[in-house]
Structure formats: structure tokens, C-alpha cells
Amino acid sequence: MCGHAHFEQSVCRSYLVVFARVMVPVFSSRRLSMLFQRIESEGLAQYSYLVGDSREAVVIDPRRDIDVYLEAATFQGYRIVAVLETHRHEDFVLGSVELAARTGAEIWHADGQWDYQYGEAVGDGQTWKIGRLKLEAIHSPGHTPGSMSYLLYDADGNPWMVFxxxxxxxxxxxxxxFLGEDRMKKMAWLLYDTLHRRLLPLGDEVIVCAGHGAGSVCAGDISDRLWTTIGLERRYNPKLQFPDRDAFIRGVARKLEYAPYFREMERLNLEGPPLLGALPVPTPLTAAAFASRLESSLVVDTRMELGFGAAHVPGALSIWLGGLPGYAGWFLPYDRPLLLIHDCDDLSPVVRYLIRMGYECPAGYLAGGMLSWHTAGYENRTVRMVPVTDLCRLLDAGEKAYILDVRSEEERETYGAISGALNIHLTLLPGRMDEVPKDGTVYIFCASDLRSMIAASLLERAGWENMAVVLGGLIGWNSTTCKIV
Incomplete structure (x- = not known):
């Protein structure tokens, strides 16, 4: 996991290489001096873009840790002159203020109807010249009232890409x-117009550069197509196949999960977050110093689930490293210091994930990991772990066992549900713990073991003692008395 810090850059380069091979005449010519890079923020599946020509560049929807844009622009000899935002984002903190502070770039934000504390509001039809290229703002309401798309014209004046x-x-x-159930139909009405009157008429050949990829919480069914076009979406996007506006509204106006941290993102993306400067580094703490801060802090253990289950600091919350973007915002408060337990001393991946979601630098981390905790003689806890086959045999023998299934409703509908199980989606567990029994062993089940261990750590913090995480998923399920339905 220590090499994870370099993963995102390698992913971004691989995307660029793949795309460059398709668009060789544009992306590979030194004479044309064109700069284009898509940067993915892993876990959030958020895309930002660096576009430049003739040594000037703009960044669209930057994330808070901005070193990737500075390094890419500097390496190619470009100066970042502007930052463009497509809307007030809900799932991550924008890096616009940070980039402007470091580069002097102008900031142009969408959703001008809200009270931004930084930058200038974009107007519909506003344009920017970037060398021989041109960007044009297109008012695109629906997701938010003042969303903007940006159409990029090539050196010959042809529509080329739309962000x-x-x-x-x-x-x-x-x-x-996002604005509430009472406004969903109105926002869907606006989005229909955006799609059918503003974006689709741009032309089938125009490349679509979206703000998110598959796995984002900003839509329910994003495809895993890495690149797409207006034409591909017109033909294959299910949401563009509705026969009329009313059918579209019925199909898209639905309430989805809303993580608690979204409110904090909305605030920070209007006010502007505190400046970071360089990527902050948590303080290494001895076991004694770490132990002295437990009462006033929340311990986040980012090791994999088997390590946490084998031994962990009492009261620690288990969220494996790759799960931080998806679950930190559900369970971590903003008003308590965070202490970290990680499996190596390179904390940069953890810090990046947290600051992108508005958390400040953790107060410290356990230097030497759990080994230092053990050698100092401090108490630890364990979580019982059982193979799925053992649980099935236990049920078939008539033993009493409570099963807590923390998968989502969609997962159960798609892959099958366990008859007799208590179904509480992991994100809803803190508010429904009173439904979880305490008079017997609670066997916690998900598609793998990772979310089950998060659930176990939440229950342990709330006073549950008799729990077991079920290792494995439905593939190994073979109970005859407790069937998959």
C-alpha cells in the first residue's frame, strides 16, 4: 500500500496515453504545443481537466491537492491562467482558491445565484482564448440551478470537446x-432542456468530458466507458432514450443517498477552504502519546480488514485505505481531531483522501503501527472472523445466529438476499443500531469482508461485544435452511 501515492498519476498518464493514441494528430505534435490531461481522483471517481495551448492553460474543476496540475503545467512549460468551475460541487472540495493563490490564476465559478466568497461568476456565452483554442460557457442547469458546461473549439474553430x-x-x-425532494421535478425539467436543447445539438462528434466516472455518488448508473461522445450518449445512454420530457422527469427525479459530509462540501465550495500550501504531514506519535489523546480524538484505522480484526486499538473505527473516499464522509466528524493507524509511514494517500473531503490534517499517527502499541503493553481488541461456510453449517445445525446484512437494497435485488437476515445498509447503521440484537452473536455480512469490518467497528464503539465478521460472500453461501432468495 505504500506505493499507492503514485497510483493516481500513473492512472492519469495511462488514460492520456490511450486517448493520445486515438487522437494522435492533436495530442502528440510538439509543433502544435497542445496540452491536455484528465486527472482522476481515485475513490471519488472525480475528473478534472488541464487544457492549454501556446504556453497558457486552464484547469476545470480542480481538486484541493493541486500539485498534480502544477507539476504537469510546469513540466510542459505552461502557465495556469484561469480556473473554471462547472458547478458548486457536493462530493469534494474544489482547489480553485489554492490554485489561484499559487499561480495568480483567475477563478470563474458557476451557480452565480449563490453567495460565493471568491472568484467571479461565469455568464452564459462567455469565452476564453487559450492560444489558438477557445472555450465557451454554456448554461447547463439541472444538477444545480446555475451549472455551466464549457465547449472547447479547436484551432480551426470547430466544436471539439465539451466539459x-x-x-x-x-x-x-x-x-x-440535491436541492430537496420538493424541487426534484423542477430540476429534472431544467436538465431535460439542458440535454436536448444545449448539449445534444453540439454534434455527435463532440467529445464529452464529464465531471465523474463510474462509481461516483453524483449519479446512480455511470458507465465504465472511459471516453465518450455526444453521439455515443445519444445512442446508448438510457436517460436519453425517454420519449418526452414527462417520461424523463419520471425516470430521473428520484431521491438517492445523501452523505452527511455533502453539506460541509457545499459550504466550503462557497466560502473557499483554508489554504494548504504543501501537502500537510501528520505528526508521528509514540504509543504513549497516542494513548494520551484517545479520549479527545477519533482513531481511524486504515489497515485491511484482516489486520484490524486480528488486533486494533480500543474504540478505533475501521475504514480501509481504499474505502476512505466512499465512507469517511458518512462516519467521520469534522469537530474532533483524527488519529491515524496505517500500515506504513507514508501517510500521503490518507491525507489526500481526507483533505479532498474537507478534513484538515489528522492530529497524528501511531508511529510504528500496531507493533509499537503491542510492545508498549497497551490493551487491544479483536473482532471474531468466521468463514461463510462455517456460518452456513451453524445455521443448518439449528444454532441461534443473527445475521446483519449491510449491503444495499440494490445489491440484494441484483445478487440475492439471505432469508431471515436483518438488512441495514452500512451507511444507515449509526441511526438504526437499536434494531441490532445484543442477546446473541451478530454475524455481519456484506459482499466481501471490508464493509462488514466497518460495521463491526461501529457496533463495538457503541457497546456491542458479541459479533463476528463473515469472511466471503454469496459465492460461498450453501445453507439449506437459510437460503438465498
Whole structure:
């Protein structure tokens, strides 16, 4: 896991190489001096873009840790002159203020109807010249009231790419529920117009550069197509196949999960987050110093589930490293210091994930990991772990066992549900713990073991003692008395 810090850059380069091979005349010519890079923020599946020509560049929807843009621009000899935002984002903190502070770039934000504390509001039809290229703002309401897309024209003045933010994705369209259920239909009405009157008429050949990829919480069914076009979406996107506006509204106006941290993102993306400067580094703490801070802090253990189950600091919350972007915002507060337990001393991946979601640098980490905790003689806890086959044999023998299934409703509908299980989606567990029994062993089940260990750590913190994480998933399920339905 220590090499994870370099993963995102390698992914971004691989995307660029693949795309460059398709668009060789444009992307590979030194004479044309064209700069284009898509940067993916792993876990959030968020895309930002660096576009430049003739040594000037703009960044669209930057993330808070901005070193990737500075390094790419500097390496190619470009100066970042502007930052463009497609909308007020809900799932991550924008890096616009940070980039402007480091480069002097102008900031242009969408959703001008809200009270931004930084930058200038974009106007519909506003243009920017970037060398021989031109960007044009297109008002694209629906996901938010003032969303903007940006159409990029090539050196010959032809529409080439459109940066759609959260209006149009590969295989899906943006959520319309962020302003509340009472406004969903109105926002869907606006989004229909955006799609059919503003974006689709741009032409089938125009490349769609969306704000998110598959796995994002900003839509329910984003395709895993890495690149797409207006034509591909017109033909294959299910949300563009509805026969009329009313059918579209019925199909997209639905309430999806809303993580608690979204409110903090909305605030920070209007006010502007505190400046970071360089990527912050947590303080290494001895076991004694770490132990002295337990009462006032929340311990986040980012090791894999088997390591946490074998031994962990009492009261620690288990969220494996790759799960931080998806689950930190559900379970980590903003008003308590965070202490980290990680499996190596390179904390940069953890810090990046957290600051992108508005958390400040953790107060410290356990130097030497759990080994230092053990050698100092401090108490630890364990979580019982059982193979799925053992649980099935236990049930078939008539033993009493409570099963807590923390998968989502969609997962159960798609892959099958366990008859007799208590179904509480992991994200809803803190508010429904009173439904979980305490008079017997609770066997916690998910598609793998990772989310089950998060659930176990939440229950342990709330006072549950008799729990077991079920290792494995439905593939190994073979109970005859407790069937998959």
C-alpha cells in the first residue's frame, strides 16, 4: 500500500496515453504545443481537466491537492491562467482558491445565484482564448440551478470537446435531488432542456468530458466507458432514450443517498477552504502519546480488514485505505481531531483522501503501527472472523445466529438476499443500531469482508461485544435452511 501515492498519476498518464493514441494528430505534435490531461481522483471517481495551448492553460474543476496540475503545467512549460468551475460541487472540495493563490490564476465559478466568497461568476456565452483554442460557457442547469458546461473549439474553430460537469455522464445524467425532494421535478425539467436543447445539438462528434466516472455518488448508473461522445450518449445512454420530457422527469427525479459530509462540501465550495500550501504531514506519535489523546480524538484505522480484526486499538473505527473516499464522509466528524493507524509511514494517500473531503490534517499517527502499541503493553481488541461456510453449517445445525446484512437494497435485488437476515445498509447503521440484537452473536455480512469490518467497528464503539465478521460472500453461501432468495 505504500506505493499507492503514485497510483493516481500513473492512472492519469495511462488514460492520456490511450486517448493520445486515438487522437494522435492533436495530442502528440510538439509543433502544435497542445496540452491536455484528465486527472482522476481515485475513490471519488472525480475528473478534472488541464487544457492549454501556446504556453497558457486552464484547469476545470480542480481538486484541493493541486500539485498534480502544477507539476504537469510546469513540466510542459505552461502557465495556469484561469480556473473554471462547472458547478458548486457536493462530493469534494474544489482547489480553485489554492490554485489561484499559487499561480495568480483567475477563478470563474458557476451557480452565480449563490453567495460565493471568491472568484467571479461565469455568464452564459462567455469565452476564453487559450492560444489558438477557445472555450465557451454554456448554461447547463439541472444538477444545480446555475451549472455551466464549457465547449472547447479547436484551432480551426470547430466544436471539439465539451466539459459537462455533472450534467451529462457516460451512461447517465446528473442527480436532481440535491436541492430537496420538493424541487426534484423542477430540476429534472431544467436538465431535460439542458440535454436536448444545449448539449445534444453540439454534434455527435463532440467529445464529452464529464465531471465523474463510474462509481461516483453524483449519479446512480455511470458507465465504465472511459471516453465518450455526444453521439455515443445519444445512442446508448438510457436517460436519453425517454420519449418526452414527462417520461424523463419520471425516470430521473428520484431521491438517492445523501452523505452527511455533502453539506460541509457545499459550504466550503462557497466560502473557499483554508489554504494548504504543501501537502500537510501528520505528526508521528509514540504509543504513549497516542494513548494520551484517545479520549479527545477519533482513531481511524486504515489497515485491511484482516489486520484490524486480528488486533486494533480500543474504540478505533475501521475504514480501509481504499474505502476512505466512499465512507469517511458518512462516519467521520469534522469537530474532533483524527488519529491515524496505517500500515506504513507514508501517510500521503490518507491525507489526500481526507483533505479532498474537507478534513484538515489528522492530529497524528501511531508511529510504528500496531507493533509499537503491542510492545508498549497497551490493551487491544479483536473482532471474531468466521468463514461463510462455517456460518452456513451453524445455521443448518439449528444454532441461534443473527445475521446483519449491510449491503444495499440494490445489491440484494441484483445478487440475492439471505432469508431471515436483518438488512441495514452500512451507511444507515449509526441511526438504526437499536434494531441490532445484543442477546446473541451478530454475524455481519456484506459482499466481501471490508464493509462488514466497518460495521463491526461501529457496533463495538457503541457497546456491542458479541459479533463476528463473515469472511466471503454469496459465492460461498450453501445453507439449506437459510437460503438465498
Amino acid at each position: 459537462t460537469g455533472d450534467a451529462l455522464f457516460a451512461g447517465d445524467v446528473g442527480r436532481v435531488d
